[in-house]
Amino acid sequence: MRKGWLLFVIGWLLILGGSWLASAIQTNGGIKVTDIRFAGTGGVTMSGLLYTPRGATTATPAPGILAVHGYINSRETQSAFAIEYARRGYVVLALDQTGHGYSGGPAFSNGFGGPDGLKYLRSLPMVDKANIGLEGHSMGGWTVLAAAAAMPDAYKALVLEGSATGAPFAAEGTPAWPRNTALVFSRYDEFAKLMWDVPRAAEVGTSAKARALFGAAETLQTGRLYGDLAAGTGRRLYQPTTTHPGDHISTEAVGDSLDWFAQTLTGGTPRPVGDQIWMWKEAGTGIALIGFVVLLLGTFAVLLNLPLFASLRGAPATIPAGGKLRLALTALIPVLTFFPAFIAVTLLVKPSAALPQTVTTQVVLWALINLAITVIMGLFGKRPDTAPRRNILVPAVLIAIAVSAIGYLSLVLIDRLFLVDFRFWVVALKLLSPHQAMIALIYLLPLTAFFWVSLDALHRRLTGSYLTAIVAMAGGFLLFLVIDYGLFFATGRLPTDFDPLSTVIALQFVPLLAAVAIISTFAWRRTGSALPGALICGLVVTWYMVAGTATQFV
16 A cells, blocks of 8 residues: 555656646746637637747737647647747747647648648737748648648748658649748658658658759758748758657757748747757656656555455466567567558558547557457466456456546646646657547447457466566567667668558557556556456557547548
């Protein structure tokens, strides 16, 4: 009981301390951050975070920037850019694309929400309408390009961060359109083939499409100014040393966009490009994310000591020696099934009312394949020497709901107090919108079934050790990513460039499955059953998936 309360308190301290730090950074210097909603095309609700610097008023309007995240991300993903823009005196609208975060409509609709975002930014009385910039990462680049196409005279400069003009989702770039454009394309961007039709991101300067945008016959030179800023035809290529998702945590990538807007927008507050503090906000929300996991563990331990859950308490049975082969298979099979499952959904499953989120559907298919493999291999089922236990389904369900509810309420509180969520880089836990909460019910059962089967097999047949459980659940993905990105950094070409999006998604599987291993092992050691931990993981992972990805069907 004492250990449970200690974990409970530590979890809250990490959550509150980390969230306070994140809030202090994003409001540094008197910046006001506001959660806003406005009506877009067709009455679709659009969502964003509005960053207003202290000096921006109706009497003294400031330059404005529309900053937009990429596919299966949300407005908070752009916080590094938004914070630094606001610190330099720009009013920033960090927009949720349609079908993402808290914006309505299906993903990809209404120009991704870009034209509506630009219209809203221009409607604000504290924004200087003659000094507006557009910045978008990945699909966010297509979002701001849609805005630039719809309102060609409504902005002054544009930054494409890991994005491109032209196919598949934007108009072709020319030396005259978009206006004053910087291309920030990292040297190890995983999407070089999709964006610029080159095999290596470092070779983007040779791209025919990029040269057409710059109006250059020869290979583009990094850092050189092409065109004429005064005429709106300025162009510059930046190539920070990072990856596509790495743009969000790169001082170089953020700094390149700061450099361009400092040259193309007027009225901001001059600051050196290297003067950046956003990483402390990232650290704060990362600390809070760790605190969330600790809070779940502490809550479970405290509740388990209540009389209501007495039937759950029990010591785990002795685990037979699983052997290195069983551990290797447990770690590697999920990796081997990852790309086939994801590609199958992309090619064969059209979003529908029954399966409205493509990425969540991909994860569910992957989970069900591995559930079936586990059953076929005979890893799931009661051990012959396991003593029968009373029915624990009802108390297991109740404690899982209670633990998850406490975790959810902690994020509700933090959102109200500090207007931040729990996140670090590509791993983000957000509150569910009402529509997302209904979607979660679709995916909850299959994901929970996967965790019950896989975690029962893990703990009955392989391990009760935290380290071994982490290796079994996340080790295969970690090994794959080390090899894949090791070759990528060595050669400049991603071995899995046949599906770069799924490769980037796989980055989340390492911390996510490691957290699952910790939670399930903690519960297993105190109950002798995989069920309570599996139910908690099913609830939390479903919440995580549905709130953090795109909705393609509404």
